[in-house]
Amino acid sequence: MITIYNAKKIITMNPAHAHTTHVAVRDGKILGTGTLEDLAKWGDYTMDTQFADKVLMPGFIEAHSHLMEGSLWAYTYVGFFDRMSPEGNMQKGCKNLDEVLAKLKEAEAKIKDPDAPMPAWSLDPIYFDNVRVTRHDLDQVSSTRPIGIMHASGHILNVNTKALELAGLMRTGVNHDGVPLGKDGMPLGELKGPDVMTPVSPHVGFDRDMLACDETGMVRFGKLCVRAGVTTATDLANKLPDEVVNLFTEVSGRKTYPTRIVSLRYHHGVSPQELIEHAEALTLKSTDMMRLGKIKVVVDGSIQGFSARLREPGYFNGAPNGLWYISPEHLAYILEHALEKGLHVNTHTNGDQATQLVIETMTDALKKHPSPDHRFVLQHCQLADAAQFRKIAKLGLCVNLFANHHFYWGDEHYKLTVGPERAERMNAAGTALREGVPMAIHSDAPITPLGPLFTGWCAVNRLTASGRTLGEADKISVDEALYAITLGAAYTLHMDQEIGSIEAGKKADFAVLEDDPEEIGGNSLKDVRVWGTVQGGRVFAVADI
Amino acid sequence: MTLPVTVLSGYLGAGKTTLVNQMLRQADGKRLAIMVNEFGDLPIDADLIEAEGDDLIALAGGCVCCSYGDDLMAALAQMAALQPPPDHIVLEASGVALPGAIAASLSLMAGIEPAGVVVLADVGQIDGQLANDYIGDTVVRQLEAADLVVLTKGDIVSAEQMARAAKTVHAHSRNAAIIKASQGHLPLDVVLHPSQVSTPQAGKAHGNAAGLESEVAYPEMINEAQAYAKSLADRMDVIRAKGHVITPDGLQTVQVVGDSWEVHTAPQNAQVGVVIISLKQVALA
Numbered sequence: 158m159i160t161i162y163n164a165k166k167i168i169t170m171n172p173a174h175a176h177t178t179h180v181a182v183r184d185g186k187i188l189g190t191g192t193l194e195d196l197a198k199w200g201d202y203t204m205d206t207q208f209a210d211k212v213l214m215p216g217f218i219e220a221h222s223h224l225m226e227g228s229l230w231a232y233t234y235v236g237f238f239d240r241m242s243p244e245g246n247m248q249k250g251c252k253n254l255d256e257v258l259a260k261l262k263e264a265e266a267k268i269k270d271p272d273a274p275m276p277a278w279s280l281d282p283i284y285f286d287n288v289r290v291t292r293h294d295l296d297q298v299s300s301t302r303p304i305g306i307m308h309a310s311g312h313i314l315n316v317n318t319k320a321l322e323l324a325g326l327m328r329t330g331v332n333h334d335g336v337p338l339g340k341d342g343m344p345l346g347e348l349k350g351p352d353v354m355t356p357v358s359p360h361v362g363f364d365r366d367m368l369a370c371d372e373t374g375m376v377r378f379g380k381l382c383v384r385a386g387v388t389t390a391t392d393l394a395n396k397l398p399d400e401v402v403n404l405f406t407e408v409s410g411r412k413t414y415p416t417r418i419v420s421l422r423y424h425h426g427v428s429p430q431e432l433i434e435h436a437e438a439l440t441l442k443s444t445d446m447m448r449l450g451k452i453k454v455v456v457d458g459s460i461q462g463f464s465a466r467l468r469e470p471g472y473f474n475g476a477p478n479g480l481w482y483i484s485p486e487h488l489a490y491i492l493e494h495a496l497e498k499g500l501h502v503n504t505h506t507n508g509d510q511a512t513q514l515v516i517e518t519m520t521d522a523l524k525k526h527p528s529p530d531h532r533f534v535l536q537h538c539q540l541a542d543a544a545q546f547r548k549i550a551k552l553g554l555c556v557n558l559f560a561n562h563h564f565y566w567g568d569e570h571y572k573l574t575v576g577p578e579r580a581e582r583m584n585a586a587g588t589a590l591r592e593g594v595p596m597a598i599h600s601d602a603p604i605t606p607l608g609p610l611f612t613g614w615c616a617v618n619r620l621t622a623s624g625r626t627l628g629e630a631d632k633i634s635v636d637e638a639l640y641a642i643t644l645g646a647a648y649t650l651h652m653d654q655e656i657g658s659i660e661a662g663k664k665a666d667f668a669v670l671e672d673d674p675e676e677i678g679g680n681s682l683k684d685v686r687v688w689g690t691v692q693g694g695r696v697f698a699v700a701d702i
Numbered sequence: 703m704t705l706p707v708t709v710l711s712g713y714l715g716a717g718k719t720t721l722v723n724q725m726l727r728q729a730d731g732k733r734l735a736i737m738v739n740e741f742g743d744l745p746i747d748a749d750l751i752e753a754e755g756d757d758l759i760a761l762a763g764g765c766v767c768c769s770y771g772d773d774l775m776a777a778l779a780q781m782a783a784l785q786p787p788p789d790h791i792v793l794e795a796s797g798v799a800l801p802g803a804i805a806a807s808l809s810l811m812a813g814i815e816p817a818g819v820v821v822l823a824d825v826g827q828i829d830g831q832l833a834n835d836y837i838g839d840t841v842v843r844q845l846e847a848a849d850l851v852v853l854t855k856g857d858i859v860s861a862e863q864m865a866r867a868a869k870t871v872h873a874h875s876r877n878a879a880i881i882k883a884s885q886g887h888l889p890l891d892v893v894l895h896p897s898q899v900s901t902p903q904a905g906k907a908h909g910n911a912a913g914l915e916s917e918v919a920y921p922e923m924i925n926e927a928q929a930y931a932k933s934l935a936d937r938m939d940v941i942r943a944k945g946h947v948i949t950p951d952g953l954q955t956v957q958v959v960g961d962s963w964e965v966h967t968a969p970q971n972a973q974v975g976v977v978i979i980s981l982k983q984v985a986l987a
Contacts, residue, residue: 335806352775352803481798484798
């Protein structure tokens with residue numbers, strides 16, 4: 158059964174056939190692109206004209222996101238920016254604390270059980286002059302129901318008095334940097350850092366297991382992918398116990414599920430030896446729609462949390478250097494054994510010292526286990542300088558830069574964390590490409606919204622939320638951005654033989670667009686409207702989900 | 703009721719695993735809960751293990767060992783809820799974790815009483831670790847948080863190297879007591895209550911914690927335990943001492959606090975060794 162689609166324009170990402178008008182699909186795979194006359198010779202076909210006025214691109218690939226993005230929508234969104242829910246309800250951004258409280262009150266009134274906790278997410282007080290949100294503010298919403306709001310960064314939790322009481326923290330004598338106290342000696346309800354968030358978060362309804370994986374969240378994640386034109390997305394850090402693998406495999410295998418998921422096993426909580434063994438075992442469980450066997454190693458923390466590892470001159474505000482989340486010895490073990498066994502490793506490095514450690518460790522590991530095509534990926538890699546990108550290229554490493562971060566937190570980095578010069582070079586996509594580093598760009602959803610066209614816009618314009626252009630020299634072209642969210646991302650996942658371009662033999666994965674991203678201009682790339690996707694030959698319209 | 707928790711820290715290879723096993727062998731009826739980051743290189747000697755589950759290992763004498771992975775707080779709550787509850791939790795931090803931050807977090811948990819931070823330092827490695835661009839500042843921050851620093855693997859280095867390591871450690875560890883030990887041979891109470899070792903005892907005339915040093919003596923046959931205890935109590939520099947000595951009458955427990963001492967028959971399974979906490983030698987100051 159052959160279907161031929163015609164479109165206003167098909168951007169193939171195959172340079173031999175860059176633009177065309179027809180694509181033939183059989184059994185979820187592409188037979189070829191070209192004119193109808195060329196394609197008709199494959200045999201009997203059905204002509205499908207529903208995309209006649211659309212632009213087709215290879216299905217977008219989000220190479221750094223988390224399925225948690227889908228689960229979080231069970232909670233109240235109080236972010237600063239407008240954000241589309243999986244079901245297509247545009248959630249209006251809360252522009253000040255009063256709007257946050259008003260939205261919480263509205264949501265609170267709808268919860269019947271008076272004792273049920275109320276979790277909310279994506280608070281970002283940096284957009285309202287860093288005003289400190291306290292328990293007294295949240296007590297206005299309810300003094301009897303525990304309430305907690307996760308900040309957009311994921312590093313701070315605000316709770317009300319009831320939540321502190323339930324966690325046993327409504328007392329004097331608490332002595333912790335992450336728990337600011339009021340004049341009365343009582344905690345103010347701001348909890349900074351995972352150490353102080355985790356004892357309280359269960360009391361406000363943040364269920365770790367649910368966030369890591371639940372069926373509803375996974376389905377909603379799929380809907381967000383369709384809205385963003387995404388046909389393959391990563392779930393970058395999962396412990397992947399058997400029950401999670403079984404659920405992911407079952408849900409992603411449904412005929413109605415629109416996204417191929419690539420879920421990485423992350424290193425926390427297991428020894429390096431166990432990690433390698435588990436990744437090997439997971440490789441065998443991989444399916445077409447559920448790719449397993451890759452490894453995620455978190456090397457350091459975050460720059461805005463001052464937990465990233467920086468080289469000199471360190472943090473702009475004088476904060477002490479950040480934290481290692483793995484020892485150099487364990488990192489070396491994982492890299493060496495993964496090279497030996499052909500496992501694919503993705504390292505989270507935010508600070509440039511963490512990146513340097515990976516560069517040096519890989520240099521040694523590759524001497525022991527030469528590997529011409531390992532494609533290990535430096536994820537985020539936000540502060541790398543030109544010399545590091547040159548090394549990265551030589552070592553055969555790839556980068557996946559956090560382009561969205563530049564927009565949401567670039568102003569903070571400029572003012573506070575790393576200062577003007579290094580803020581300008583953050584997420585240096587231009588440098589990476591000039592130095593020949595294979596590159597993807599990402600959203601890290603739910604930290605920022607899933608949407609490769611927006612991510613591309615960020616990399617093309619390098620604007621911050623306040624409108625500052627941060628790093629003129631590292632802007633990339635629209636063509637380079639479109640490559641990064643398709644074939645570039647596929648390459649970093651070792652999947653460029655299957656996806657990332659529209660050409661014979663590949664998966665019939667398309668982003669279906671109302672506007673032409675090559676014509677609309679770099680300033681408007683984020684405004685390209687997504688009609689939906691085709692995934693493995695199955696059509697998913699935004700209007701129908 | 704509060705459950706005391708001791709944080710056990712130190713860079714990779716400092717000897718944490720060896721120490722944990724020695725502690726379990728000395729537990730003597732005390733139900734210890736050992737919490738480790740992961741079970742990978744199983745931290746417990748096989749002969750101590752009674753039964754293994756996914757997250758919890760039952761050990762001889764009512765002790766348990768669990769891995770906390772990426773959720774320390776949840777695992778701590780689980781340990782505290784065990785029936786019967788453990789007498790003491792020993793929380794083994796990962797090699798790059800900052801024990802000061804962990805101890806601060808412990809103070810947030812209801813029913814948990816932080817008992818102090820023990821940091822192990824391998825005397826043969828500590829200089830190299832401190833000089834390392836990547837981990838040097840992490841090792842410094844570990845030492846700064848210590849109530850008690852245990853210098854390990856001193857038996858395979860020269861006396862000069864040991865003295866140099868002690869001086870290096872002292873420069874970073876502020877008020878901590880410093881003890882030399884090898885093969886994990888340390889009296890259990892000292893390791894379980896490091897903040898008591900570092901904190902000066904009220905009413906004692908001997909200086910403050912910053913000037914303290916600890917060491918373990920392994921005296922040969924003592925003819926008269928009372929005389930041995932008195933000799934320690936008479937020493938101007940000795941503030942506290944506790945441990946077991948072998949005498950013609952069998953093992954005896956010796957305790958010295960300031961000028962007073964006492965001696966009684968040692969409990970079963972006690973091992974020879976006396977921790978002596980004294981004013982630091984001038985060379986270290």
